[in-house]
Amino acid sequence: AKAIEYFVVEDLSNWYIRRSRRRFWKSGWDEEKKSAYETLYQVLVELSKLCAPFIPFVSEILYGVLVKPLATGKESVHLEDYPLSNESQIDETLLRSMELARKLATLGRAVRNKVNIKLRQPLRKAILVVPREEERRFILPLADLIQEELNVKELEWVTHLPESVDIELKPRFAILGPRYGKKVQEIARFLTGCDRVRSRNFLEEGHLAFSLDGEEVILKKDEVEIVLKSREGFAIESDEGYAVILDTKLDAELKEEGIIRDFIHTVQTTRKENGFDVEDRIELYLLAGTDPAFANILKKYTHLVQDEILAEAILFQETGVGTEEVREYQLDGKRILFALRRRS
Template identity: 40%
Template structure:
């Protein structure tokens, strides 16, 4: 400050963030004598400076001691940077195939698909949150917000749900909107990442902008801060409710060993009254995500959970004395309506031998049990029940979806391009053969197959043997030359 005042008649800086000590993973001070030091230059060579910086910023606020664990660098490299690069690579792969360079007129926000409008709204909400956090020097929460957006919203939801739009052969407004939306997200994420990971953000920005020429800045570090565009909070809320139902349903599938590729018949959801209409608007999104045929929204969980009541003698005894045994018999016979009244905060009136008694929620224990054939779970104000019983049609469709998965793996193993057309020959059990035959059109559409044929003569192309559940099969794929 003294030098700055002497030379420029002003202070050197107004605010300053000072890093606290970096300790080892057990909280001990790093020391050569203890052998617990970490050589930053080794870390830079092994993981990169960006990964190291991002890890240190997101692990804990700079003004608090940081417990350094190299495993954290591995996780950051894999999760955040791996996801960012994979998302960028996905965009580049299909943009190069279609020759997208953003030369077309920008499609207005209101003319884009709902999921485009949602991710743009989430992006703009992120910009607002990020700017507020950075203005208050909360760099840790700012970087974490960028990470959450990139992982949970951009990659795991938007890109995954929009893959089919990029796969389409023809370029139309729908596909163009997907390209423009993903491009805008990538550029903005890079700008928000740049203060913490300057190298990879610069490289991705330069690669994108060199093709489109949308900005005239020499470097991302000289670019303007992203402007805030349209924010649709109602749409964000709808999608958040849908995501909550989807994530809970996926967890339930995992617990009951039901793969997402296995379609199910029905899902029933219980949410608060103010969330029922938003949930109803997202029915198709939810059904597509969880691979279930029908969604029913309920007012309460009486249809999916069987409830009974029994006396809580610790509460009833002191209140009703000798009458407690008579009252406990009445409580045991409570109807679902009486139980619901208690759960809603109301009392239930009982008349025994001409005497009236008022029963409150604390006077009873409510026992819940799932309806046979259904799996029920609740979390964060959402109760979900899925019908786990499978009929022949659902089993056949599940086998066909698993068959498609094996074909996709084979395409990668064989080194085929994403646009290559193929022929499929296969042989397997009667159940598997019938399932694939029933869903031939679906299989062909998902795998870019011109022909799907049952044959014992698998003597050409790329062949692999598979076990799909209890069903064995051999599959051959062959690239079609035009």
């Protein structure tokens, strides 16, 4: 049951559905949109069977909503055979590459949280540390996906941490003390003077061996705190030898696009509040009283905004909508007045 819960929340909802949103709401009915819906349908049907022993009533409702209108299933989900995996359909290389892509995306989000930069704010560059050549080779086909998840303009792939990143090793005295007693101070001195190559190997391999008074000491990651320090304007997070370094400097162009991404998020929220369906096409009105600087930025990014919010048109005008439809929003110190209408 825990494994199913993790799959639904992390794999299905937070990853597949979120990553496929544009495929679901795009115009027309091409093969890409068709395959997205068919995949989600198949997953939900099998999920209703998997959940049946744990949440029998909810599973029955889900199964009925999905299967009965098409008359493709049995009278009840509880009459179905319990699903079994088909190992011939498992692509191990794809699974490994997607798992690594998600790890790098998670590290990227951790970097942004550390420096308090929202994911909607584009950044110039990400340096990705992937130690093994084989992994870099099979993850490169997912480079566009990773770049989109990190929301950066450029990716740089490297094998080791750049020289601009300092590695500092600090002993965890609470763990090392009971194990090594009086020798813990000597271990601390060794870690303080540890050269970059050994520190980097420890970061990537997870253990550090050295001799102390003729006795071999092998330290593991849980015994040592690893502190990574990047130069000003960059921030880093790492895990198990992998790392993501983000260029956190914001120029005028990046700031403008960040403002537009925030505005898109606001419009999407307003769509939901107005009860619009996910595929509804709309018209966006930018009204008098809006900060002129924002209006100029919006004009530069008109096509991007239209694609993201499914707007058939963006109209810059003073009047033409009822006051009850107008939304006021403050963004980066700029006042914005706008309204949405469903396109008939």
